Amino acid sequence: MSRLPEPYKIKMIEPIRLISREERKQKLIEAGYNPFLLKSEDVYIDLLTDSGTGAMSDRQWSGLMLGDESYAGSRSFYYLKETVQQLTDYQYVIPTHQGRGSEQVLFSQLIKQGQAVLGNMHFDTTKAHIELNGGTPVNLVISQAYDTSNQHPFKGNFDTNKLESYIQQHGEENIAFINVTITCNSAGGQPVSMENIKAVSKIANKYHIPVIFDAARFAENAYFIKMREDGYKDKDIRTIVREMFAYGDGLTMSGKKDGLVNIGGLIVIKEDEKLFQQCTSTIVPLEGFPTYGGLTGRDMQALAVGLNEVVEIDYLHHRISQVQLLGKLLVNYDIPIQEPIGGHAVFVDAKKLLPHIEPSEFPAHALACELYIESGIRGVEIGSLLFGRDNKSGKDGLSKLELLRLTIPRRVYTDNHIQYVAESLGKLARKRSQITGVNFTYEPTILRHFTARFKPI
Numbered sequence: 001m002s003r004l005p006e007p008y009k010i011k012m013i014e015p016i017r018l019i020s021r022e023e024r025k026q027k028l029i030e031a032g033y034n035p036f037l038l039k040s041e042d043v044y045i046d047l048l049t050d051s052g053t054g055a056m057s058d059r060q061w062s063g064l065m066l067g068d069e070s071y072a073g074s075r076s077f078y079y080l081k082e083t084v085q086q087l088t089d090y091q092y093v094i095p096t097h098q099g100r101g102s103e104q105v106l107f108s109q110l111i112k113q114g115q116a117v118l119g120n121m122h123f124d125t126t127k128a129h130i131e132l133n134g135g136t137p138v139n140l141v142i143s144q145a146y147d148t149s150n151q152h153p154f155k156g157n158f159d160t161n162k163l164e165s166y167i168q169q170h171g172e173e174n175i176a177f178i179n180v181t182i183t184c185n186s187a188g189g190q191p192v193s194m195e196n197i198k199a200v201s202k203i204a205n206k207y208h209i210p211v212i213f214d215a216a217r218f219a220e221n222a223y224f225i226k227m228r229e230d231g232y233k234d235k236d237i238r239t240i241v242r243e244m245f246a247y248g249d250g251l252t253m254s255g256k257k258d259g260l261v262n263i264g265g266l267i268v269i270k271e272d273e274k275l276f277q278q279c280t281s282t283i284v285p286l287e288g289f290p291t292y293g294g295l296t297g298r299d300m301q302a303l304a305v306g307l308n309e310v311v312e313i314d315y316l317h318h319r320i321s322q323v324q325l326l327g328k329l330l331v332n333y334d335i336p337i338q339e340p341i342g343g344h345a346v347f348v349d350a351k352k353l354l355p356h357i358e359p360s361e362f363p364a365h366a367l368a369c370e371l372y373i374e375s376g377i378r379g380v381e382i383g384s385l386l387f388g389r390d391n392k393s394g395k396d397g398l399s400k401l402e403l404l405r406l407t408i409p410r411r412v413y414t415d416n417h418i419q420y421v422a423e424s425l426g427k428l429a430r431k432r433s434q435i436t437g438v439n440f441t442y443e444p445t446i447l448r449h450f451t452a453r454f455k456p457i
């Protein structure tokens with residue numbers, strides 16, 4: 001199918017401004033060479049994250065006016081609940097302020113001290129919440145996920161042999177649950193196939209282990225199944241979404257991605273009433289009363305509308321093809337990227353682009369800094385900096401991948417912006433030998449990438 005332009009037109013604009021190269025250098029020094037610490041007004045095109053950065057539709061904005069701000073039993077809650085029930089076929093719906101709020105509440109009920117949580121590849125807050133609850137996060141993604149040139153269509157898949165042998169070796173009683181992240185963010189927004197989800201669920205049932213989805217990008221995952229997996233080309237997205245979730249027992253979701261809102265999250269439980277009740281009592285002191293969970297009525301209203309818009313096929317066609325466009329332009333500039341291109345971001349392989357920088361000197365982070373100075377674009381490292389140190393040895397530089405993530409917010413930038421991003425990286429790649437690694441000047445102990453400070457070597 002030829003590529004359609006944006007399936008929306010612009011009704012309101014937000015000006016952005018490119019400050020001078022000298023100013024950009026100065027701003028980055030002030031930010032301790034950590035683009036996370038830049039002020040957004042000093043950023044021209046912000047590809048830090050697709051989380052909570054999307055543009056809402058006119059229907060969502062008008063939904064804000066319909067929000068019911070009752071403390072308990074809000075009409076907006078029931079609207080959200082029905083929307084989510086229809087989408088997932090799960091029974092129990094609890095709103096939260098965002099995905100990590102869902103993790104905090106649900107994981108405290110599911111994990112006993114010392115148990116492992118088996119995932120394809122856990123997201124960073126997910127890993128942190130598993131550890132905070134005394135659990136051990138284990139990543140069991142297929143080995144192809146670590147090879148950025150391998151063209152496997154579902155690089156977010158579990159290695160089901162590894163999954164089953166891990167359970168047999170450690171005993172099912174030592175596994176809290178299996179966490180299926182769709183799409184697999186930390187592996188590059190790579191999808192998980194229906195066949196793989198089915199196989200994981202079969203193993204889980206055999207050993208009586210619950211399956212929980214980390215469903216932040218459920219619609220993008222369903223789109224990849226439709227486009228790439230045999231037997232799904234003629235199925236609509238909603239049907240595929242329901243089938244995926246049928247293989248699980250519950251989900252946590254950040255509404256800030258495929259919910260198409262700026263804040264919000266969900267815990268959804270298929271049928272375990274006891275677990276639902278435990279969550280509803282746990283959530284009160286953490287997030288709020290279970291019919292608002294840290295959200296306003298209008299937030300819940302906008303999330304419900306967003307969840308209906310994100311499964312529209314025209315939206316998904318454009319969304320995914322815009323991400324592919326950036327990837328293809330970069331390939332034309334001979335920039336090594338992770339392939340196939342994922343759902344929400346393009347990942348530049350900094351290990352290949354900057355082979356002269358050691359992993360412990362964070363090549364992808366160095367590239368993010370240089371890209372900002374070059375063009376005012378903000379991207380983020382997904383590599384050894386994010387991965388952290390080994391708990392026991394304290395060793396650094398352990399990630400198998402060193403990636404610069406260029407994440408595309410939903411419905412925010414046009415193809416012209418995408419073109420500028422590709423050209424800027426192309427320019428930078430020609431000067432790659434001049435780029436040096438970075439050292440810490442301050443290193444926090446947990447989730448260090450958010451607040452660490454650096455100096456170039």
Ligand SMILES: *Cc1c(COP(=O)(O)O)cnc(C)c1O
Pocket residue numbers: 051098099100101123125126181185214216253254255256257264265
């Ligand atoms: C964003 C994200 C989360 C956490 O959600 P927040 O809304 O940012 O708290 C969890 N898992 C995945 C896969 C995510 O992408």
